[in-house]
Amino acid sequence: MKGRMVRLAGGDRPAVGFRLDGRSLEARAGDTVLTAVLTQVGSLRLSEFGDGPRAGFCLMAACQDCWMWTEDGGRLRACDTPVSEGMALRTTPPGDETWPTRAS
Amino acid sequence: MADPRIVIVGAGPAGCRAAECLAAAGIRPLVLDEAPASGGQIYRRPPPALDRPARSLYGADAAKAEALHRSFDALAKRVDYRPATTVWGLDGDRLFVRRGSEAAVVGFDRLILATGATDRVMPVRGWTRPGVYTLGGAQIALKAQGVAIGSPVVFIGAGPLLVLVAWQYAKAGAKVAAVLDTSRLADQCAALPLLAARPGMLARGAGLRLALKRMQVSVHQGVSPLEITGDAGGVGGVAWRAPDGSLRDVAANAVALGWHLRSETQLAELAGCDFDFDPVWRQWTPRTDRFGRSSRGDVYLAGDGMKILGADGAELAGRLAATAVLEDIGRLPQGARPDRLERRQKRFARFSRGLARAFPFPAEACRSLADDALLCRCEAITVGEYRATLQRTGASELNRAKALSRVGMGRCQGRYCGAAAAEIVASGETPVAGAGRLRPQAPIKPLPAGVRAGAGDQAEEA
Numbered sequence: 001m002k003g004r005m006v007r008l009a010g011g012d013r014p015a016v017g018f019r020l021d022g023r024s025l026e027a028r029a030g031d032t033v034l035t036a037v038l039t040q041v042g043s044l045r046l047s048e049f050g051d052g053p054r055a056g057f058c059l060m061a062a063c064q065d066c067w068m069w070t071e072d073g074g075r076l077r078a079c080d081t082p083v084s085e086g087m088a089l090r091t092t093p094p095g096d097e098t099w100p101t102r103a104s
Numbered sequence: 105m106a107d108p109r110i111v112i113v114g115a116g117p118a119g120c121r122a123a124e125c126l127a128a129a130g131i132r133p134l135v136l137d138e139a140p141a142s143g144g145q146i147y148r149r150p151p152p153a154l155d156r157p158a159r160s161l162y163g164a165d166a167a168k169a170e171a172l173h174r175s176f177d178a179l180a181k182r183v184d185y186r187p188a189t190t191v192w193g194l195d196g197d198r199l200f201v202r203r204g205s206e207a208a209v210v211g212f213d214r215l216i217l218a219t220g221a222t223d224r225v226m227p228v229r230g231w232t233r234p235g236v237y238t239l240g241g242a243q244i245a246l247k248a249q250g251v252a253i254g255s256p257v258v259f260i261g262a263g264p265l266l267v268l269v270a271w272q273y274a275k276a277g278a279k280v281a282a283v284l285d286t287s288r289l290a291d292q293c294a295a296l297p298l299l300a301a302r303p304g305m306l307a308r309g310a311g312l313r314l315a316l317k318r319m320q321v322s323v324h325q326g327v328s329p330l331e332i333t334g335d336a337g338g339v340g341g342v343a344w345r346a347p348d349g350s351l352r353d354v355a356a357n358a359v360a361l362g363w364h365l366r367s368e369t370q371l372a373e374l375a376g377c378d379f380d381f382d383p384v385w386r387q388w389t390p391r392t393d394r395f396g397r398s399s400r401g402d403v404y405l406a407g408d409g410m411k412i413l414g415a416d417g418a419e420l421a422g423r424l425a426a427t428a429v430l431e432d433i434g435r436l437p438q439g440a441r442p443d444r445l446e447r448r449q450k451r452f453a454r455f456s457r458g459l460a461r462a463f464p465f466p467a468e469a470c471r472s473l474a475d476d477a478l479l480c481r482c483e484a485i486t487v488g489e490y491r492a493t494l495q496r497t498g499a500s501e502l503n504r505a506k507a508l509s510r511v512g513m514g515r516c517q518g519r520y521c522g523a524a525a526a527e528i529v530a531s532g533e534t535p536v537a538g539a540g541r542l543r544p545q546a547p548i549k550p551l552p553a554g555v556r557a558g559a560g561d562q563a564e565e566a
């Protein structure tokens with residue numbers, strides 16, 4: 001799917017290359033991970049409670065709806081993490097990790 | 105004797121002004137702030153690569169934003185400022201903080217909490233679809249990142265931020281499909297005597313509505329939002345009921361919603377401060393004296409984290425709290441005139457009560473939410489499941505209901521479900537104050553992997 005967010009200003013900044021689920025994509029310097037991802041695709045992750053995809057909510061590090069995964073198994077909060085060259089992001093957890101689940 | 109260690113949490117309008125006052129009296133406070141740059145949410149600075157003239161970022165408040173930034177930047181040598189630092193816990197006179205994956209413990213003799221606020225929201229069926237954001241979030245996207253959350257966008261809610269953000273979007277070139285205001289003109293009329301405390305602000309709000317009209321944006325009042333429609337891909341539109349009972353809908357691929365703000369009070373809770381229920385704002389806030397002294401002798405509050413007074417009120421509150429600290433440690437400079445600050449603060453408080461009355465939280469709409477609406481975004485728990493738990497167990501208090509249903513226990517710790525959950529618990533005879541308030545737990549924000557929540561093995565900072 002195409003991007004959800006629409007750039008209105010500052011599109012002439014230098015490019016930053018990153019990977020999303022194995023695909024090579026381009027963001028702009030100064031983008032958060034959330035902006036970088038959502039200007040390209042429609043969501044950040046799937047809700048682990050089966051109610052569909054999520055794309056963040058508060059953008060101020062309060063709701064915790066925007067956590068994503070990195071290829072090396074790390075997690076990050078997309079709305080207050082700046083994107084950086086070579087970042088390898090995932091919309092799904094690597095392996096069978098889920099976090100946290102209602103059962104645990 | 106060494107200076108007492110004074111710590112300020114938050115570098116928005118309140119925290120910055122508190123730091124300035126302390127520095128002016130020769131005290132070097134430690135300022136811990138979650139953001140990478142000072143200014144708070146309202147005067148947030150975009151990352152350097154995206155910087156734009158203050159006028160285009162802060163509009164009518166450009167001069168205030170610049171003044172705040174300038175004054176705090178000028179303090180550089182006189183405050184110990186730690187940006188990008190999250191305070192995630194508090195125990196006794198110690199704060200638990202992290203920066204990146206580094207954790208530390210910070211002790212304090214006096215603590216000023218200037219933790220700000222987040223959007224107050226109510227659930228609407230479909231509000232977890234991708235493309236739904238808070239009003240504050242929509243504003244951050246635009247100002248700090250130069251992106252719109254989508255286009256066309258529907259704005260839903262009540263309060264000054266509703267028309268402001270809609271107008272900012274329209275002006276920046278996004279399409280605004282509609283502004284759905286849940287408050288009624290009658291609410292605003294009833295609040296006029298209070299709102300008259302700040303005629304300039306009142307005129308600004310009216311001017312924004314007029315400007316939207318001129319841009320041919322339709323603003324509907326007295327609306328009941330029914331559903332944010334769409335599919336797995338995200339938002340498709342909004343269905344709502346007009347005051348005359350007719351059902352309406354509008355197409356859009358993004359929604360911004362919010363009903364004013366709610367104070368971020370988790371640290372005051374962990375500090376054991378007493379709270380009072382504010383019936384006008386329909387929320388619990390820490391009990392303070394006129395200067396921001398809490399019920400605990402060494403903890404002070406300032407800004408929207410104490411009471412929603414807005415940015416100007418927050419600057420004043422920061423000064424007042426710092427004045428109280430200085431007085432309490434016997435360092436109040438000669439000729440300080442806190443009574444003047446106090447008089448202005450009274451005017452802001454009056455206006456704030458007016459705003460709460462003019463743009464009320466839709467408590468009734470929360471109580472009559474559909475059973476299949478999600479109440480808890482974090483763990484996808486529906487209103488119906490919550491009601492069933494209340495009925496089955498007879499729980500009539502929020503924390504008991506939380507333990508039994510998990511609503512309020514998720515990653516957001518009830519920041520976004522709490523207001524509605526309280527109304528649902530209170531449904532029927534119980535007034536909403538009787539539902540109590542959700543108690544936070546440390547860590548008040550989740551810690552990334554690699555940061556240990558246990559504090560015992562962490563070095564105390566020098």
Ligand code: FES
Binds near residue numbers: 056057059061079
């Ligand atoms: S969008 Fe809410 S924490 Fe990131």
